[in-house]
């Protein structure tokens with residue numbers, strides 16, 4: 001029964017965690033594990049967990065899942081947000097997607113990071129601390145963490161995620177692997193978390209923000225601009241933003257990546273309805289919907305939809321609605337924008353960044369871009 005309270009109590013103007021000196025504000029945090037157990041007899045054990053600090057960020061009150069389901073399914077056309085894919089089952093299905101031969105982005109980005117992590121780690125000059133948006137399972141991040149640790153000995157890593165359980169799981173594995181790593185995780189939406197991170201600046205050295213996996217592709221152009229501006233606001237001139245984007249390419253490669261023959265992506269998409277059934281008392285018959293994928297050339301994005309196979313009405317108890325579908329009507333569940341390098345350069349210029357360097361995989365499918373705050 002070990003105590004983690006010691007790590008969560010402010011101790012004067014500054015407190016000291018192992019070899020990491022941190023500002024007082026950085027020490028006022030919540031314990032990494034919610035059911036903290038106090039034991040007077042046993043001294044606190046020194047475990048990798050002692051290097052994990054969690055901040056739960058409450059920003060502007062976001063609509064709940066029930067509210068978003070209610071507004072999305074009563075809108076015309078019907079829509080559900082892709083962030084709701086990632087409950088525990090959905091996160092596992094996404095990991096399965098990344099193992100599919102047809103889903104190239106994860107491997108393409110990993111190839112880039114394998115080849116260039118050292119160069120990326122050195123690009124800002126001095127020591128850095130790393131903030132990662134939407135950290136996922138952290139596999140690709142490991143390549144960068146290792147390169148940074150090799151260069152500078154220690155690293156403060158700051159993942160930002162809406163899922164506390166995802167952060168707990170990935171942090172656990174990282175902390176066990178790297179004794180010189182310290183993690184301060186922010187649980188909350190990006191906007192509010194980036195603001196808190198700017199106030200608290202828990203890391204020493206220059207800030208390097210990571211946004212990998214082409215997760216930015218889920219955002220519509222306006223949301224994309226505002227997110228990159230939020231990142232820019234966290235940074236001082238000379239600090240960096242590593243942005244992974246999936247590149248425009250032929251539909252014959254794009255469509256199978258989102259409509260694989262094993263049906264894993266179909267399951268990932270349909271899980272959204274299953275989640276509504278599980279969590280909101282919905283009565284979706286999953287067999288009455290089919291996974292649909294199209295490339296919207298004008299908008300430059302792959303779209304995923306769920307199409308009703310027949311006319312039907314579906315009650316969703318906790319959203320207080322009954323949703324009617326015509327035969328063939330769809331729910332738009334995800335947009336996955338594809339980019340060209342001119343768009344990346346334009347995005348950088350519009351948001352106060354200089355596009356310093358772009359690395360591509362050997363197949364020219366994916367680009368990792370280092371933006372430096374101007």
Ligand code: AVJ
Pocket residue numbers: 097105213214215217218257258265334335336
């Ligand atoms: C995690 C948003 C990058 O858009 O490629 C994969 C999600 N959806 N297959 C993507 C996803 C269907 C993925 N991102």
